[in-house]
Amino acid sequence: METGIKVGDVMKTNLITISEDQNVFDAAKLMKKNHVGSVLVKAKKGGISGIVTRSDLVERCLAEGKGGSCKIGHVMSQPLVGVEPEADVSDAAKLMGNEDLRRLVVYKKGKIVGLLSDRDIVKISPSLYDLIAEKVQGHLK
Numbered sequence: 001m002e003t004g005i006k007v008g009d010v011m012k013t014n015l016i017t018i019s020e021d022q023n024v025f026d027a028a029k030l031m032k033k034n035h036v037g038s039v040l041v042k043a044k045k046g047g048i049s050g051i052v053t054r055s056d057l058v059e060r061c062l063a064e065g066k067g068g069s070c071k072i073g074h075v076m077s078q079p080l081v082g083v084e085p086e087a088d089v090s091d092a093a094k095l096m097g098n099e100d101l102r103r104l105v106v107y108k109k110g111k112i113v114g115l116l117s118d119r120d121i122v123k124i125s126p127s128l129y130d131l132i133a134e135k136v137q138g139h140l141k
Contacts, residue, residue, distance in 0.1 A: 007092050008085030010124050011106045011114030017042045020049060020073035024057045027072055037119075038103055040112070041076045048112055050076035051103065082107045085114065093121050 016039045018027050030039055031054065043049035052072055061070035082105035083092050092104055096118060106114035 002088045003090045005089045005124060006085060007083055007087045007089060007104075007106055007116055008114070010089060010120045011085065011116045012120065013114045015040055015112065015115060017048070018052065018072055020044060020071065020076065022072050023068055024052075024061050024070045024072065024075060025068035027052050028054075028057060028068075037117070038115070040105070040115070041072055048080065048105075049073075050078035051080060051105070052076045053103065080105045080112075082112070083116070084108065089121055089124070092116055093118075096121075 014034075016030060016034050016036055018030055018039045018041060020041050020043060027039055031037065038051050038053040040048045041050040041052055050073075052075060056075045056077055060075040061068075081095065081099055081101055083095060085106050085108055096102065096104060102118045104116045105112050106116055
């Protein structure tokens with residue numbers, strides 16, 4: 001069901017990046033400093049090669065007893081799954097559900113322009129309810 005709310009209207013555009021040869025402590029500090037739950041990973045050859053989330057740090061490094069020396073390139077999630085900024089938020093939510101993801105990158109003409117999280121969608125849910133109510137009331141008149 002289309003909501004009329006586009007991904008580009010709710011995505012985050014302040015993209016935090018880290019190099020794939022940095023370690024998980026660097027990522028954790030960066031996430032804390034910027035109040036984010038993930039950072040995009042810069043490839044050695046340029047561009048973005050993956051994403052690292054808090055869960056990645058815990059599950060792929062710390063819980064394995066590897067300490068903070070794990071390199072980001074070894075714990076990052078890839079390939080990146082994304083949507084266009086013109087996509088409806090409901091389509092993005094379905095994609096997240098189907099792929100069991102909490103974050104999607106937002107691509108425009110092949111370039112990453114934003115990041116959409118499940119929290120971004122939840123934050124606008126009151127707007128979604130208002131939009132649905134307006135549509136229902138419009139049909140009742």
